Amino acid sequence: VEFGSNFTFNKTVVIDDAAGVVRNLGGSTLAANVGGTGYALLARIKFESLAGDQVDVDPADLTIEPLQLGLEIQNAKIDVSGVGEVTVNVGALPETDLYPVIYDIDDNNAIDYRDLIFFTSAYNQNVFNATSPYASALDFDKSGKVDYRDLIALAGNYGKKKSGNTQINYPANFGQKWVGNQLEVASGDDSVDQVIEAAIDTWETALGVEDLDVQVVVHDFGTAQLGSGQSTEYSVDGIPVGGRVVIDDDANGLGWHVDVTDLPTGGAYDLYTVLLHEIGHVLGFTRYFSGFGSLVEESGGDLVFVGSDFTVALD
CATH class of the missing domain: 3.30.2010 (Zincin-like)
Structure with a gap:
């Protein structure tokens, strides 16, 4: 947690990582430091995945799905000296997601030779009939095939580590569904x-x-x-x-x-x-599935779905 420069005293915060809660986040400042109608930065909170948070690459998924943080503010209070507690209006919070680092296949917090070994085992394979279970995850640009474009993307991020606080470069279509x-x-x-x-x-x-x-x-x-x-x-x-x-x-x-x-x-x-x-x-919802097909009958050349107390003509 990094407090705003104007909130210099009475700073409090408790981070409960296991419960996913930041408690008692607060601080004090002078009215002159806040201004009349502008915004005041109380604090910045950095969110990141740690070991055990399971924000990793699932090789079984064709596309990458984020984990939603589900941010929520509770019990917000503002006290003004000489006035007392004032009403706080909490606006809608933006949806905030966590994505895994798609190049760190083995989830060891580094893009290194281990990930390259996984990549070479799946290179040039089509994700729909690949022998490598990691082909879908290694198809970084989601073209349907692990090819030279994916190798270029991996090479551009090779050697980066979580501890280095370096920027990861993702494909232009990253996140497409x-x-x-x-x-x-x-x-x-x-x-x-x-x-x-x-x-x-x-x-x-x-x-x-x-x-x-x-x-x-x-x-x-x-x-x-x-x-x-x-x-x-x-x-x-x-x-x-x-x-x-x-x-x-x-x-x-x-x-x-x-x-x-x-x-x-x-x-x-x-x-x-x-x-x-x-x-x-x-x-x-197809005749090839017996649970549905058993309720479909032909009437006068047309297909009809026959329910318990209704019928519906099918195209």
Whole structure:
């Protein structure tokens, strides 16, 4: 904790790392040091992961997911000499995430020869059929393959250590939520990541579940196919709870409309609705999953879902 230069006396702070709490953070200063309407810096708090915090690279994940700090301010007080305690309004806190150092594969706080050994074992492998279990983690630019671009990224950070307080250089697309080709965007005001998040959130809300594990891969089908969905994870009851969605990179040559709220006005395909459709297949809404297929009947050449007290025509 680093206190602001104006708060020079009565400084207190207790860091409880095990509980994840900074308690009794406070200090005193003169009114002249604060100003009338400006901001006053009480203190800066440095957050970092330590051994045992499990902010490390998971080789099983296609994309890197951050850990949210979940910051919250409780019991904020301000006392003014001669006035007493005044009302404190606490504004909304920004979401703050912790990411692992993607180049430190063995999580030893250094990017060194050990990480290079892991890299060479996976070099030139496609992440979807790799023999190395670390291929996904070593595909730093999420192109779908461990290649020379990833080697350049590793070399640019080689030798850096946590103790050295050095800046880590990440790929320009670090944090993107898909693997593979870049999508050809024709229209829309949102980012691809925002649309992916919205589609997953929609299904989580509809099913009343949290943290669906849906991996998105961008691929050139070379045909009229826009996407596909495959279940890869199941609950103990045999219900699909996760899997992989593959999306065509250019939407059959028309480009994607990337917007959560507005539908496309031209000929572009809507990425949000296609993702919703394919995620539905991942979650078992397909005739190939017996739990769903057993409730689908054919009537007059059309497919009908037959529920306990309702029916729905299927496209």
